[in-house]
Amino acid sequence: MKHHLMYINGEWLGGDLEKLDVINPANGQIVGSVPIGGEEEANVAIDAAYDAFQTWSQTTAYERANYLKRLYELMIEHRDDLAQTMTMEMGKPINESIGEVTSAAAFLEWFAEEGKRVYGEILPTHTTSKRLQVWKKPVGVVAAITPWNFPAAMLARKMGPALAAGCTIVIKPSSESPLTAIKMIELCEKAGFPKGVINLVTGSSSKIGKAIMENEKIRKVTFTGSTEVGKILIEQSAHQVKRLSLELGGHAPLIVLNDANVDLAVKGTIASAFRNAGQTCVCANRIYVQSGIHDEFVEKFSEAVSQLKVGNGTDVNVDIGPLVNRASLEKVSHHVEDALSKGASLMTGGKLITKDGGTFYAPTVLSNADPSMVIMKEETFGPVAPIQKVETIEEAIVLANDTPYGLAAYVFTDSIAIGTRLIEQLNFGIVGWNDGTPSAVQAPFGGMKESGVGREGGREGIEAFLESQYVSIAIS
Template sequence: MTTSQVGDQDRSELLPRTAMFIDGEWCAASDGRTRSVDNPATEATLASVPLATAADLDRALAAAADGFARWRRASAWERSDVLRRMAFAIREQADRFALVMTLEQGKPVAQARGEVLASADQFDWYADEARRIYGRTVDGHRTDTRILVRREPVGPVAAFAPWNFPSLLSARKIAPAVAAGCSVVVMAPIEAPFSTLLFAEVAEQVGLPAGVLNIVTGEPPAVSRHLIESPVIRKVSLTGSVPVGVELAKLAATGMKTVSMELGGHAPVLVFPDADVRRAATVAALGKFRNAGQVCIAASRFIVHESVSEEFTEVFVEATRKLRVGDGRADGVDVGPLSTAGRRAAVQELVEDAVGRGATVRFGGSAPEEFQVGYFFTPTVLTDVEPDMRVMNEEPFGPIAPITTFVGFDEAIALGNATPYGLGGFVFTEDLTTAFRASEELEVGMVGVNHLTIATAEAPFGGVKVSGYGREGGTEGIDSYTVTKYTSMLLGERP
């Protein structure tokens, strides 16, 4: 069966069990309630998943507590071996996992497969990091005292991942937690839960002990509150919106729990006059509309030197025009649907606000007429954009590319730093001094110079300002899953 032939009716061959995974067992909600999961390209129901009750969540918490008690005693080599085997199993099933993601989330299957392989990279990377959680000894004031510093697992983790990258963003939390010796309760995104639930299948296949990985589904406010308020949970990890991050941080603060937050972004793209303009515009267009623009790190505000702005815009529009919109299962599709009807309406509002305040639509601007169902929106390019328009200040999380201009370096930096977001930023220039100075002066956690593909397992991912704190990936990614213990040992008399 080819990718384009896979239909909603074939879902039973692809999906994992439509249940929660608690203490090594698949289970329904204790009261039987469920919620449907729909294909955003067809609006057809794929399947239903349980809505966890308080009793279900308590069972998951108890399992995580027991799992942690056992797993923290596993050797670093044992943890590494399990993670390596998980990475191998994910890669082995990448085609199936990608189709599942396309069905539930909508992105083109080639992009979904890339995400699945990136998820495997997370498990592979942390298989190595599990064996590199170093402590140290310190020489103290006295020769009869030994100072030892040891990093130990923080405890059971509550992890919350969103629907836009349902495999990768769950993997970024599960892999370092397991590597550090923690157990984890993951709330799968209710809009696209199956990609996360596939990790439970993998955990069973490779023999991860029961209780180390638990995956629940349910209404986000109720689930997050119940998990975070539990004394079992000692760390909270969220990838999500700024408002949700604020609320979960408040909940975690009442229990003095460790928190890492990767929140929204509105990444500036600074295109300087010495850049390779045609390449910059082509790369920017392809990157902007990946996953229909539903990417927290997406190139989002295009700030182009006035001397090259028209050339940049023409090439950008040309590249955008060539993108094919459609069901992600179809061959040759570049841009799939938005996640929900509400997301599409929000994108349309941003376009209408900009146009009503003087912006020009150079391409797109509305839902494509050829689709009678599905949450599609034509990739849209706006010019004559002013800094105070909503599209320049609110995370669009959709296929809108606003282009504005600057004259001097300081103005470019000021425009780039003009929002409260600080996740990522991008710079296009052929001048090394400009590249260094711009990357250092942008108030963001990550910078790409002359390219947009900056997310990778071996590098730290995270933001500043309202875009959050803490890092996922790289050697830094395991830090927040550990606590530092200091032991001072007084020796007896020399024998």
């Protein structure tokens, strides 16, 4: 077992601190440890980032792009090693981990180029004695708080635009899966980023978070996680009016209409609902199928789900890995038991899988779901797909929008007219139309309502790390 360190101002530190073990959820084995840092370590990292910002912000977009491109190349070169680390620490099937590392690297490549496309403006003037301009400037030191379920992609999606814009960064990875982030920072060091530009602190979320929110040198916080924590950050940010980007919880509806291609809908629904064992914020959490094809869809979907292989993610043939911890296992079990007690029918799955001491749950399909069930209202974050029959498109829209969340939604219909009108009425930031995996590097990712503030990725992704400065020049 390797004892990893924190990275602050170009040095690996924290060897004298108490350690936190990182557990492989597939077998309960310790795969590494990290230092338990707190406010002191966070503030040292923030000071380093603040000092480095004075010079990093003055480099050209081309210089910053070269660093990011070198990091991109290193991530592709070390893709398999990064993927193996990810699978070992959080259970994701190895093929999904490889895909995530590739996607994470693509974010770095994208923003390396997007940093060169940060344009100011020359405004039309109201008088001949002035010239009006808008300049774009980096917002300052950024704190990035990343989740356990996509430890590489979420870090790259935050780090890439921040560095490309001229910001420096302090990273707090999840304690459930910090090793992937540490591996990425090792590659940052190899890529030659100047000291202090990139810093990583592991340990106590509450103590490190306290330092981030109280230190005036942090001008922006970018966070992916639960809506409950996001609301706390909004309150804490008010004291210094820190800028926030928040990608929060979801409870994605998936609608299958009578004219849909059933086989395509089954394939797309599985891709959405069971990716990473259902542990994604954009998973299809509740499925609404129109009555005309309901029975056919349920039969084909249940049969396909029953064929998914569960096991240790290091096996290339595994489709479903473990849940991240025991608490997640208990939550999934509760959601399924509640649904069954209220009249849901178990089509497949519905049980814990005892295997090698891991936290496995069988991929599950429930039919006859209804709004009284907890699973139709709360995010499950597990491999469970509840299905409710609907009669009309209007009914599906009402049910889909009946949630405080608005991150992702999915629609399966072959009608351009129906699909267009339906999507116009869905209050979600991301919609997959006949597509169970709509995320893309070049597209804005984020939600409406309680699913967050701001967008990551795409052309909009870098704007969150920039300030607009208006300049009025008086001339004689």
